[in-house]
Amino acid sequence: MLYAGIAWGAGGYEIEVVGADGATAAPRARFGADRVADMAGHLRGLGPELTTVVESTNGILDGRLMAAGLTVFRADPPLLPPRPGFGSVPAAEIARAAAGAPSALARLIRTRGTQTGREPELAAWIEGTASEVARLTAEGRLLSHGGRDRKEIALTFDDGPQPGNTERVLDVLERYGVPATFFCVGMNARAHPDILTRMREQGHGFGNHTWSHPFLPELTRSQLTEQIERTQEAIAEAAGGPAPTVFRPPYGSRTPEVLGWLAESGLTTALWDVVPDDWAMPGADAVARTVLDQARPGSVVLLHDGGGDRSQTVEALPAVIEGLLGRGYRFTLVDEMTARVDEPARTAVPAA
Structure with missing residues (x-):
């Protein structure tokens, strides 16, 4: 099983991929925000055993990735280190946290989006x-x-x-x-x-x-x-x-x-x-x-x-x-x- 963590920043996205042991399994990749389709193609090319993980401040990407046929999960704050003032938790941290606790991830559903599983909290x-x-x-x-x-x-x-x-x-x-x-x-x-x-x-x-x-x-x-x-x-x-x-x-x-x-x-x-x-x-x-x-x-x-x-x-x-x-x-x-x-x-x- 491979885990791809996706981080966002001022200029776009960064991807780090690790195996189940947390070791790096593929070269780091970066994509501008205008290259989401290319990023989806890159992720698909990593194979069918890939778990793609975004964190909860990244709410605009999962729908496009799922439309491209990828399985996307969300990592919430309790699973991750603190975020910087601007940008997400680093991609490597997201990937390793996912590999270390895959059952703590929320699998996103295309018809429910990034909020999947958090609807009661949002309503409250x-x-x-x-x-x-x-x-x-x-x-x-x-x-x-x-x-x-x-x-x-x-x-x-x-x-x-x-x-x-x-x-x-x-x-x-x-x-x-x-x-x-x-x-x-x-x-x-x-x-x-x-x-x-x-x-x-x-x-x-x-x-x-x-x-x-x-x-x-x-x-x-x-x-x-x-x-x-x-x-x-x-x-x-x-x-x-x-x-x-x-x-x-x-x-x-x-x-x-x-x-x-x-x-x-x-x-x-x-x-x-x-x-x-x-x-x-x-x-x-x-x-x-x-x-x-x-x-x-x-x-x-x-x-x-x-x-x-x-x-x-x-x-x-x-x-x-x-x-x-x-x-x-x-x-x-x-x-x-x-x-x-x-x-x-x-x-x-x-x-x-």
């Missing part, structure tokens, strides 16, 4: 923030939806940009003249600036979705600050405009303390009220039906353009847009909702 974190969410909403520092008196909708897309998926989403949005907000992962934004340029040119908005998609309650304040600030810089540089004013926590993960840190950062936390779980791939029809069933005036719709196979999202998008247009909805950006602009939201036009 979120439930414990109800009063803080209400307070920050009243202060204008957190948004779950816009005003219910305006028949407008904000479409949002998380975890990209991801080549292929994101361009196809942009094609659909361009065809209908619909603006959307893209909550970008910093590592992906830095790797694919051309896609962010197109987003800006089409009039879309940007949000910060951290550098590596971690569970926020696992981070120290300084680690969270590094994630946010580096992503702000990456998005502004890639898009050629100002840094985002809105932030979305990965998985919605939060505690009262984390929400306090986010409020003090000056960013508005953007949640959602329509969630079709498109990342779990329930089928394009199910995605569209859920959005249309849940949508209300002021709704914020959570969709995904990155993190794995998003073909169902792309396929569902025309039905979502046409269904909402047919009900008289207009489309707006999240930061326009947070600013409470008085002018009418931009009106979409039917596709030719």
Whole structure:
């Protein structure tokens, strides 16, 4: 059995492979964040007995690796040494920890993602923030939806940009003249600036979705600050405009303390009220039906353009847009909702 530990850093990924005895079994390999497909091919080439292991601050890679046919496991903090201020635990440490305690790993399921096995913990974190969410909403520092008196909708897309998926989403949005907000992962934004340029040119908005998609309650304040600030810089540089004013926590993960840190950062936390779980791939029809069933005036719709196979999202998008247009909805950006602009939201036009 071989164990491949994958670490992330500012520029991309590093892989270390060890055997069951913890001894190095293959040369170290490095891949930029723009070479995930090449990395998946490299891992497949190591043979069928490979256990691929990410750690829990690396939440954007497992879906793409599983889509490529790899078996992926997650190593959580109790199994690993402390993380640095920015970046993951070193790849060799991840691989050796996995080899030393394989039963402590969580095997990830494609329809559940990086959160596999941690859903109860995540739900408890979120439930414990109800009063803080209400307070920050009243202060204008957190948004779950816009005003219910305006028949407008904000479409949002998380975890990209991801080549292929994101361009196809942009094609659909361009065809209908619909603006959307893209909550970008910093590592992906830095790797694919051309896609962010197109987003800006089409009039879309940007949000910060951290550098590596971690569970926020696992981070120290300084680690969270590094994630946010580096992503702000990456998005502004890639898009050629100002840094985002809105932030979305990965998985919605939060505690009262984390929400306090986010409020003090000056960013508005953007949640959602329509969630079709498109990342779990329930089928394009199910995605569209859920959005249309849940949508209300002021709704914020959570969709995904990155993190794995998003073909169902792309396929569902025309039905979502046409269904909402047919009900008289207009489309707006999240930061326009947070600013409470008085002018009418931009009106979409039917596709030719």
